[in-house]
Amino acid sequence: MLKNISNFFNSILDFVLPLRSDFDIVRRLDEEKIYSLPKSEKVENADWITPLFKYKDRKVKAIIWELKYRENTLPLGTIGKMIFDEITAILSDIVLFNADAEFLLVPIPMTDSARADRGYNQSELISRAIVENDTQRVLLYAPQWFRKVKDTPKQSRSESKEERIKNLENCFWADPRVEGKYV
Secondary structure, three states: OHHHHHHHHHHHHHHHOOOOHHHHHHHOOOHHHHHOOOEOOOOOOOOOOOOOEOOOOHHHHHHHHHHHHHOOOOOHHHHHHHHHHHHHHHHHHHHHHOOOOOEEEOOOOOOHHHHHHHOOOHHHHHHHHHHOOOOOOOEEEOHHHEEEOOOOOOHHHOOOHHHHHHHOOOOEEEOHHHOOOEO
């Protein structure tokens, strides 16, 4: 009964103040729906890139936009687990040939001015969700070991992949302790 009343008032509220469409999509995603999102193919000529989902899917885009521009972390618990499982599969192949391998998890850094503008780093939010699943501490979470030292144009405004890559040249600093580790 109470749930029906709550649903009724939520419906009225949604009618009067409609939700952002991306938020509405994200809030309806449960673990099963997230796991059933369309998987991406490997990136041609970049075997070191392992995309999880197809970006062109409407639900995937909604998750990314809500996280990046609204700090909406609703699906991150499930996505963090999925990414961690993907990372562990990759690491298990490496460990077969290098038992002493050390692995770093480092969020993509942003400049201090970009952080001040946005207020958070979505890459850090994703990284923390991944680390929460690392109960055996296989990954060293070291966000302080990489810094973005140069402001660059927003990647979303670049015309091409080549332009995005060129914009990022010489904009990061890495701590010397990174050397010899898998990032």
